[in-house]
Every structure is written in C-alpha cells, then in structure tokens.
Amino acid sequence: MSQKKIDKQMKQIEDKRAKGRIFKKDSSFLKAEENVFDVPTLKLLYSFANKGFINELGGSISTGKEANVFYATGNEGEVAVKIYRINSSTFKAMDPYILKDPRFTHIRHSRKDIIFAWTQKEFQNLLRINKAEIRAPKPITCDRNVLIMQFMGENGVAYPSLKEVKMDDEDARVFYDQIIENIRRMYVRASLVHADLSEYNILIDIEKEEAVIIDVGQAVTLNHPNAREFLIRDIENIKRFFKKYGIEEGTKEILERIKQKKEEDTIIEPDSEEEIKTDKNAAEIENSIENENNDIKNEDIGSENGIAAAENEIKEE
Numbered sequence: 001m002s003q004k005k006i007d008k009q010m011k012q013i014e015d016k017r018a019k020g021r022i023f024k025k026d027s028s029f030l031k032a033e034e035n036v037f038d039v040p041t042l043k044l045l046y047s048f049a050n051k052g053f054i055n056e057l058g059g060s061i062s063t064g065k066e067a068n069v070f071y072a073t074g075n076e077g078e079v080a081v082k083i084y085r086i087n088s089s090t091f092k093a094m095d096p097y098i099l100k101d102p103r104f105t106h107i108r109h110s111r112k113d114i115i116f117a118w119t120q121k122e123f124q125n126l127l128r129i130n131k132a133e134i135r136a137p138k139p140i141t142c143d144r145n146v147l148i149m150q151f152m153g154e155n156g157v158a159y160p161s162l163k164e165v166k167m168d169d170e171d172a173r174v175f176y177d178q179i180i181e182n183i184r185r186m187y188v189r190a191s192l193v194h195a196d197l198s199e200y201n202i203l204i205d206i207e208k209e210e211a212v213i214i215d216v217g218q219a220v221t222l223n224h225p226n227a228r229e230f231l232i233r234d235i236e237n238i239k240r241f242f243k244k245y246g247i248e249e250g251t252k253e254i255l256e257r258i259k260q261k262k263e264e265d266t267i268i269e270p271d272s273e274e275e276i277k278t279d280k281n282a283a284e285i286e287n288s289i290e291n292e293n294n295d296i297k298n299e300d301i302g303s304e305n306g307i308a309a310a311e312n313e314i315k316e317e
C-alpha cells in the first residue's frame with residue numbers, strides 16, 4: 001500500500017477518534033456499563049487492577065452480541081478487555097461450538113459454566129494461534145467472564161476491520177493470500193478452525209500491511225464433528241468478500257492450499273502446558289460455581305433439542 005494511501009486511512013481513523021466515536025462516554029457507553037458491570041465482574045476488574053493488568057479502564061470499543069470490549073492501559077501497555085455478559089441473550093448460540101469440543105466435554109451446561117468456559121476457550125485459542133505465528137492479539141490473562149488481551153491498534157485507536165479498509169485489487173490480493181495462509185497455519189499448525197471468519201473479524205494493520213485475526217472464542221479443534229463444515233463456511237465468507245476485487249478461487253483449490261503442510265511448519269502439540277492449565281482452570285471454575293450464590297438460575301441449555309436446533313440453523317444459513 002502506498003504511503004499516500006496509508007496517510008489517508010490514518011487520517012480517517014484519527015477523524016473518527018476526534019469525533020469521539022471511539023472514546024466518548026455517551027449513552028451507549030452507559031448502557032454498555034449497565035449490562036456488563038455486575039458486582040462479580042466489578043470485583044474481578046478490581047482484582048485485575050490490583051495485579052497491574054489494568055491501570056485505567058477507558059471507553060467502550062464495541063458492544064457485540066455476547067460481549068463488550070473496552071480499551072484499557074495496564075502494565076503490559078494498551079490492552080483490550082473483553083467482558084462476556086452473563087445475561088447475554090444470545091449465549092445459546094455458543095452451544096454447538098463448545099459442547100462438542102473434546103476439550104470442554106466435562107463442563108456442566110449452565111449459562112455461567114458455558115460463558116466461563118467460552119472465555120477460557122478464547123484465551124486458549126489465542127495462545128495457540130499466536131504460537132502458530134498468526135498475527136492476533138496476545139492473550140494476557142483471563143478469569144470467569146473477562147479476557148484481557150493485547151490491544152490491536154495504536155494510541156487508543158483500534159485497527160480498522162477488513163470491511164472498513166479501502167483497497168485496490170493489488171492490495172486485496174496481498175490480504176487475500178495472507179488470510180488464506182493464516183487459515184492454513186491455524187489448520188495445520190494449531191489444529192484449529194476459526195468458525196466465524198469474515199471481513200468483520202479481521203483487522204488490518206495498515207502500516208505493516210498485515211491482517212490480524214480476532215474473535216476466536218468459537219474456534220474449534222479439528223476433531224470437532226462440525227470442523228469441516230465451519231472451515232468451508234469460513235472459506236465461503238472470504239471468497240464472497242474478495243470476489244469484488246476480481247479474486248475467484250475454487251473452494252476445492254483453497255481447501256487443498258489450507259491442508260498443505262510446509263517444511264517450516266511446527267505442529268503445536270494439543271497437550272501443551274497451556275491447555276492442561278486451561279482444563280484445570282475450567283475444572284476449578286466448575287468447582288467454584290458449586291459454592292457460589294445461585295444468583296442466576298441454571299438453565300439446562302445442553303439438551304439434545306437445543307443442539308439440533310442450533311445445527312439446523314447453521315445448515316440453513
């Protein structure tokens with residue numbers, strides 16, 4: 001990308017910030033606060049502050065379907081604090097990704113259990129993805145429903161998503177190849193399928209001309225029964241986005257590229273220390289839940305019917 005284009009895009013991002021879209025504590029921020037900062041979450045944030053993970057909590061970066069993301073600074077520099085809402089209305093959509101993931105078969109099926117395990121899963125997936133030399137936020141810490149990770153941006157401004165970046169066909173080809181290579185590394189090195197890859201979950205570091213993969217909570221291991229289906233859906237999303245830039249590669253060819261092992265690949269062992277730790281944490285969380293006040297009613301969302309319905313939804317898409 002030419003320097004002129006980089007400057008132009010930087011200016012656009014700066015303008016957005018100047019208009020307060022990123023930092024303004026407006027009514028949407030207050031609404032986000034209301035939904036997400038329950039007492040246990042606040043206590044957890046204080047404990048993160050005591051440990052230096054957070055020195056100053058800044059504005060809301062995003063209010064998504066399941067989580068809110070906030071900007072913060074801490075001992076590790078700029079960080080993103082992703083807080084999954086315990087009372088999230090769409091948490092049932094998490095079922096098909098987590099309940100059949102062999103790493104998480106032991107979790108009980110209450111709302112809280114699933115959200116805590118989901119947060120652990122995103123942390124663990126980020127570790128694996130970073131190990132596989134894919135540009136993604138470095139995970140810093142996580143507990144219960146809160147994940148702290150490296151902030152992907154500069155001076156409080158997050159990198160734009162692939163969807164927001166203006167590019168010509170030549171730039172698009174560079175990002176397309178990078179993204180396919182990232183899917184390949186995820187598959188071959190990390191044994192993972194992202195399972196929600198699209199122009200919204202890829203950020204672009206314009207200066208370095210690098211794609212950054214985010215939102216990996218739903219990523220599944222290759223032994224997940226729907227891994228292939230999710231992989232094909234990811235590929236189709238990427239193909240659809242890049243079609244307008246004249247890039248048209250067959251799904252079969254892309255799949256071949258993704259499954260191809262290269263000499264420089266180091267396979268990440270699935271029983272690495274981090275994973276053992278994560279499993280242990282998940283078990284600890286499970287135990288601590290038993291002793292906790294039952295402030296949120298457990299719901300048996302793991303019923304066969306629930307899973308079947310969610311799967312049908314995916315198939316119909």
Ligand SMILES: Nc1ncnc2c1ncn2[C@@H]1O[C@H](COP(=O)(O)OP(=O)(O)OP(=O)(O)O)[C@@H](O)[C@H]1O
Pocket residue numbers: 061062063064065066067068069080137149150151152153158159161200201214215216
């Ligand atoms: N590490 C990060 N650094 C900078 N920005 C981030 C980071 N993680 C997330 N974001 C920002 O927050 C947005 C939402 O993040 P993410 O997709 O992980 O959450 P989500 O709740 O799953 O969102 P959605 O429901 O929209 O899919 C991203 O589009 C991005 O703008």
